[in-house]
Amino acid sequence: MAKIIPDVSRTFSEYLLLPGLTKRDNIPSNVSLQAPLAAYAGAEAPRLCINNPFVTASMQAVSGVEMAISLARQGCLAFIYCSQPIDRQASMISRVKTHKAGFVESDSNLKPEDSLADAVALTRRSGHSTMPVTHDGSKNGKFLGIITDKDFWEFEDDLQARVSEFMTPKESVVYGDSGVSLHEANSLLRKHKKECLPVLDQDGCLQALVFKKDYIDHRRNPYELLDSKKRLVVGAGINTHDYKERVPALLEAGADVLAFDSSDGYTEFQRDAALWIREKFGDRAVIGGGNVVSGTGFRYLAEEAGLDFVKVGIGGGSICITREQKGIGRGQASALLNVVAERDRLYNDTGRYVPVCSDGGLANDTQIIIALAMGADFVMMGRYFAMTNESPTPKVSISGRMYKPYWGEGSNRARNWQRYALDDEMNLKFEEGIDGYVPIVGSVKDVLDVTIVKLRSTMCNIGALNLKEFREKAVLTRISEQSFIEAGTSNVVRLDRDISLDV
Ligand code: IMP
Numbered sequence: 032m033a034k035i036i037p038d039v040s041r042t043f044s045e046y047l048l049l050p051g052l053t054k055r056d057n058i059p060s061n062v063s064l065q066a067p068l069a070a071y072a073g074a075e076a077p078r079l080c081i082n083n084p085f086v087t088a089s090m091q092a093v094s095g096v097e098m099a100i101s102l103a104r105q106g107c108l109a110f111i112y113c114s115q116p117i118d119r120q121a122s123m124i125s126r127v128k129t130h131k132a133g134f135v136e137s138d139s140n141l142k143p144e145d146s147l148a149d150a151v152a153l154t155r156r157s158g159h160s161t162m163p164v165t166h167d168g169s170k171n172g173k174f175l176g177i178i179t180d181k182d183f184w185e186f187e188d189d190l191q192a193r194v195s196e197f198m199t200p201k202e203s204v205v206y207g208d209s210g211v212s213l214h215e216a217n218s219l220l221r222k223h224k225k226e227c228l229p230v231l232d233q234d235g236c237l238q239a240l241v242f243k244k245d246y247i248d249h250r251r252n253p254y255e256l257l258d259s260k261k262r263l264v265v266g267a268g269i270n271t272h273d274y275k276e277r278v279p280a281l282l283e284a285g286a287d288v289l290a291f292d293s294s295d296g297y298t299e300f301q302r303d304a305a306l307w308i309r310e311k312f313g314d315r316a317v318i319g320g321g322n323v324v325s326g327t328g329f330r331y332l333a334e335e336a337g338l339d340f341v342k343v344g345i346g347g348g349s350i351c352i353t354r355e356q357k358g359i360g361r362g363q364a365s366a367l368l369n370v371v372a373e374r375d376r377l378y379n380d381t382g383r384y385v386p387v388c389s390d391g392g393l394a395n396d397t398q399i400i401i402a403l404a405m406g407a408d409f410v411m412m413g414r415y416f417a418m419t420n421e422s423p424t425p426k427v428s429i430s431g432r433m434y435k436p437y438w439g440e441g442s443n444r445a446r447n448w449q450r451y452a453l454d455d456e457m458n459l460k461f462e463e464g465i466d467g468y469v470p471i472v473g474s475v476k477d478v479l480d481v482t483i484v485k486l487r488s489t490m491c492n493i494g495a496l497n498l499k500e501f502r503e504k505a506v507l508t509r510i511s512e513q514s515f516i517e518a519g520t521s522n523v524v525r526l527d528r529d530i531s532l533d534v
Contacts, residue, residue, distance in 0.1 A: 040362030042347075043398040044515070046405075049506045051494040059487035063497045066409040068108070068288060069317045069339040070385045077386075078339075079264075079288060079317050082106030082254035083483060084403060084498060086388065088348075088413035089113060089268025089292040091445050092437045095423030098416060099127045101475040103263035106254030110290050110411075113268035114440055114447035117277045120267060121284040127265040128285035133213040133249065134230065134239040142168035143175055143195035147183055150194055154180060161227045163237055164198050174229060174237045176200040206231050209238055216241040252476075258287060268292035270450065271300040278308050282316065290319035292450050294345060294353060294441065294463065297328035302336040309337055322390055324366035326373030333377055333385040340386040342411060343370045347392025349414040350439035353463045363392045364405065371406030371502075396485045403486065403498060404505035413437070418472045426471060433471045439464015 066084040067077035087094045087102060089110035099109035111123045139159040141150055145168065154160050160180040165172030176198035183197045205223045207216050209232040220228050220243050228241040249255070256264040267286040269277055271293065278289060289308070291301050301320050308316050321342030323329050332338045344367075346353045346360025354360040367389050378384045389407035393399050393415065402410050416422060417437040424435045440447040441463030472478055495501035 038365060040366075041364040041509075042362045043364050043393070043401040043405075045509055046364060046401050046507045047510050047514075048401065048404055048489065048493060049508060050492040051504050051506065053491055053494050057491040057494050057496065059484070059491060061496055062487040062490050064106075064483065064486065066498055067340075067384070067386045068319070068409070070333070070337075070383055072384070073382045078314065081108050081264075081409060082256055083479065084407075084409035085399075085479065085482075086110060086266065086409060086411045087416045088390070088411050089266075089290060090413050090417075090440050091115070091447075092424050092435075093413050093417050093422055094268075095421075096123050096126045096130075098419075098421045098423065098475070099123075099265045100130050100263060101419075101421045102416075103127070103256045103265060104248075104252050105476060105479050106252075106256050107479070108256060108264060108266050108288070109416075110266040110268045110288075110292070111286075112440075113270055113277065113292055114445055114450070117273065117280050120277070121280040124265055124267055124281055124284040124286045128262050130263060133216065133241055133245055135242070135245070137163050137170045137229075137237060137240050139163075140165055140168050140170055140172070140237075141178065141194050142166070143193065143198070145194045146191050147185075147188060147194065147197065148190040150178055150183075151185055151190065161240075161242075163229055163240070164194055165237055171236050171238065173235055174201055174206070174231050177204055177227070177229065179227075201235075204229065207241070209233065213241070217243075217246050220246070264288075266290060269304075271298070271304045274304045274308065278312075278316070282312060288317040288319065288339075290340075290342070291321065292440070292447075293320070294322060294450055295359070296321040296342070297323050297325075297331055301332065305332075305336040305338055319388065321388070323370065324361035326369045326376075329370045329373045329385075329387070330377060333374070333383075338385065340388055340408070341370070341374075342388045342390040343367050343407070344390040344392060348390075348439065348464070349392065349394070350437060350442070350464045350467060351391065352439075352465060353441070356461055356463055363389065364401070367402060367405050367407055374406070396482045399482060400486050400489050401507070404489075404493070404501055404507065406502045408498065414469055415478070416475065418469045419475045419478060420471065420473065421475050427468065429468065434468040435471055436466070437469045438466040442466045 064083045065080050067080050069078040071077040083106040085107040087109040089112045091112050094109045094112050102109040139153050139157040139162045141162050141164050162178050164176045178198040207228050207230045216228050226243050230239045232238050264287045266288040267281045269289045317339045319340040320332050320338045322344050324345050329341050332341050347363040374387050386408035388409050388411050389402040390411040427434050438444045440450050444466045490501050493504050495504050
């Protein structure tokens, strides 16, 4: 007869944290959110840490190059999706690794014979108001000058006039020569009071642009995640089917960490693949895996497969229909609690600490905070990042509001059969994910800033200065339906919900 475990499957929204003693040094600016991403023993330092405990799901609708660059700049990490050909994924990894912070490839360029109307249209399309002019309008063409929206008046000047008549010609532009360091480029911007510095090669062709605003941004991002060569850190999703070809290509391209992207990782396939990678690449490879929902699954991957971290979660993802399609999964809070208890047991038994990632189903900042309080070392999110400007999907207007498409890796749209199939059967016979839309909420930095402020504030309420202290000191209570209602506002009319303003 099947075994029925006594406890009910629970979710994060069923719990609340009780405040602990807040000491005088428990102020948000003293809180560290650093989290380990690689297994470590005893007092040794983990091979890889992130500075803020958030990573992106390895999904087509989430983790592209722009997302990876933004995440690393915020001290977090993106996993470039693996449901694409190996060479394309490797090239995305190398674009992140070769992204020279501060030097940007110009993506809005004009030819001298283009009209001002072309310049206006380009600004509307790209959102960029500084446009280099090259002989053929290409990003690496011969540099002839630069035009910005300050050089002409859209509603006064003749928009049929040529760009060459309004641009600042090369002779009057301050530019840097190829090989100029970022420090030198910024000094030139400062000395000449400029906003943008073109960098030209020996033949006078445009190589890159350096912006003053990027320098300011860099100074405001003290948590940026860089490798030993000062390149941004990036992760890559992998699968158990083509790892013998994919993993060497990804590591060669510079991937700092790999993670098996699988709905159910408690398998011999994942163990065998992890052991193969470890044998071939040793500790140079940081390998995560999963997903699991039980302590037993965790222990198998942590011990037998020797993984560096293990992801928890089946069926909780916002686009996920695995539970209703196949009847497998577990409430995310119950799964996480079960796994972190086993992580701590493993540490007590062996002295090896294997970080745990709570993956999927985090519907708001409170749930992120509860997941970390319950013991997740870091969290993986899809929807949260799909809603930002940096996700790789186009904006869509629906009934006057802006959205972005967001689809599951198990949907017909993604056709990521490697994530779900146990054999090499390439047909997706049924879907485990849906294809939908999410509202746009702003930039990665905007949304992370808010989440981080709330997390630090809660940690101060608990009296914790770091995430380890947070989970050790956290005391949680289960809430009743009535206290759930009490947690909202009561007996007041809310402007944002109850009153419709006629404007
Ligand atoms: P979200 O943060 O709630 O949107 O969940 C993202 C997580 O859902 C991913 O990290 C995956 O673990 C999982 N996931 C991605 N695609 C699918 C799918 O098609 N079906 C089920 N789960 C999925």
